[in-house]
Amino acid sequence: MSKKRLSSQVGHTTDSYHRDELPIAQGKAKIIRELQRNPVTILVGETGSGKTTQIPQYILEAGISGGKCIAITQPRRVAATSLAARVAMEQGVSLGTSVGYSIRFDEHCSPNTKIKFITDGMLVRELMSDKYLSNYGVIIIDEAHERTLRTDVLLASLKQILRRRNGSSQGHDQSQDPLKVVVMSATLDAQGFSNFFDSIKPIYVKGRQHDVHIFHTLTSQPDFVEAALRTFFQIHTSNNPGDVLIFLPGQEEIENLNSSIRFYARQLPQGVMPVLVYPMYSSLHPSQQSKVFMRTPHGSRKCILATNIAETSITIPGIKYIIDTGKCKERRYVAREAGSGVDTLLTRDISRSSAMQRAGRAGREGEGFCFRLFPKQAFDSMAPTLEPEIRRCDLTAMILELKSLDLDIERLDFMDKPDEDAVYSGLTTLSILGAIDKHQNLTGAGKKMAALPVDPKFSRAILASEELGCSQEVIDIVSVLSVSSRLFLGVQNDDSNVVGTRDKFKHPSGDHCTILNAFRAYQEVVSSGTYGEATSWCARNFLNARALSEAVEIRRQLRGICKRIGINTDLSCSGQVQPIIHCLVLGLVQNAAFIQPNGFYKQVMGPSVVKIHPGSVVAQTHHPAIVYDELVFTTQTYVRGVSIVTKAEISNVFSSISGRF
């Protein structure tokens, strides 16, 4: 494979530094001046510039926050906690005093906290109780280029809050102290932020970086897994030291390449370094995941095969070579009438900024190399950034959240306007669920649903569970469903034992009650044993221990909120299944499907013909009617999280809600 040599500057961070030596320190005086002068500042800083740790301290030290708290939002929880720890150390204070953090389930703050790292989702939740965010003097939106749904909601709200707290014009609230907003982005495409905030000129800060030499292929590589295999062995047989990180779109490609590399590595001649191959993706067993962080033994080479997880979420030390297939998986919601939309999960080309971010992963500790398995022209014609989340996800939950903040999604000034069909679809779902009335006003039920931090279809089920006397069971099920990661773990080289142990929890009615069985069994182990015992019990039963312990926390949180908003959480249907299923049907009405003569199921409220995902406990069975949690198109249209119901149950619920849409 021939490659054209190009050079590019990309980011680098070291673990130990003096604050004054960071690249951003050179521009400190200028930055402080700009911050003092302007209500909104846009700051573009490359990786390793030190902006995230230093800007809050500059603001504090220069007294710009007017004695009030400075919030710095982060899209990820780990980032919020580790950055807070770093800044506390630099300030010479203990974490949770003047420097703290706030993430779901874990808050380390005091009334005297002046610098608070907070997940963007938590700050959105804080809006619900304080709609001017009046506790804060400065709000810093970090990693704004990632354009998460919650970042976009915050930016839109902040624009309005700025008018209320600062403006001389209409809507200014005299009782409010002024607010400053800092938008920080790691990529050069700050134009969008600039346009959004009255054409403010961004401040640029260079990063601290090592050179990364970038190579492109001359032609496009349709079989990128095979191209990655060849490129890896070219690097490997050169015998230059340094670990390799290969970016692939998904688990399937990773496992294929894993076995190919292992196969060929065994046939290498004597004298070539041994290779240690590690897959890395989010649903991998935690014990397998942690292997990528182990030090590479002297005289061997580590090769990590990763999804996008290694692009932003985790940093693996020692990487000198990147092989970038230029592909990722993208989840996208395709809205359809009556809220019967489909999620698609398909492989697509990455963006230019993503390609640059991936290359940068080779330059963190020294000079690096990045081999792109696509031509330079392909790079040039890539989209500059991926489409923001607000343009490609189901907006139902967000519309409900905004309604409870008295905000109207159709009137809010967003950086990118949400898709009209997605808004319509979300509004339809909310009216079917009874969260809004004919005039699209929040109902009493809708207020309660908004208070519960779960998908509206699940908060609907929780509300119903009080009437049907099974709030204990339904809250338990919803807690597990609300955990992002999967409950049942697979292992590499799938062996039939996994299915065997899963059968232990299997309930004939489907996945929801199966989940309940597993969760109840786990809770019993936890209450009668130590944390370590629970973890090993999970491992023996191929259950995701992290998912279950998170479900316990979500359960505690949901029960707390239910009590506060007046939902009795102690009702149990003691072993009966029907009430539980009925609650689920009320939340999942739009997700009902009837069987067809050919064995496939057809949506009742939409046109799709669907198949039960093979991971479901009822995958191989046939029943007249089902309800499901998710509809995802990958290679086929699959439904996941399935319970068996009767056609009568579906039509009863239909007639009780007809007229709402």
Added chain:
DNA sequence: GAGCACTGC
């Protein structure tokens, strides 16, 4: 017979 990555009073 198959699962990109995050997040929430």
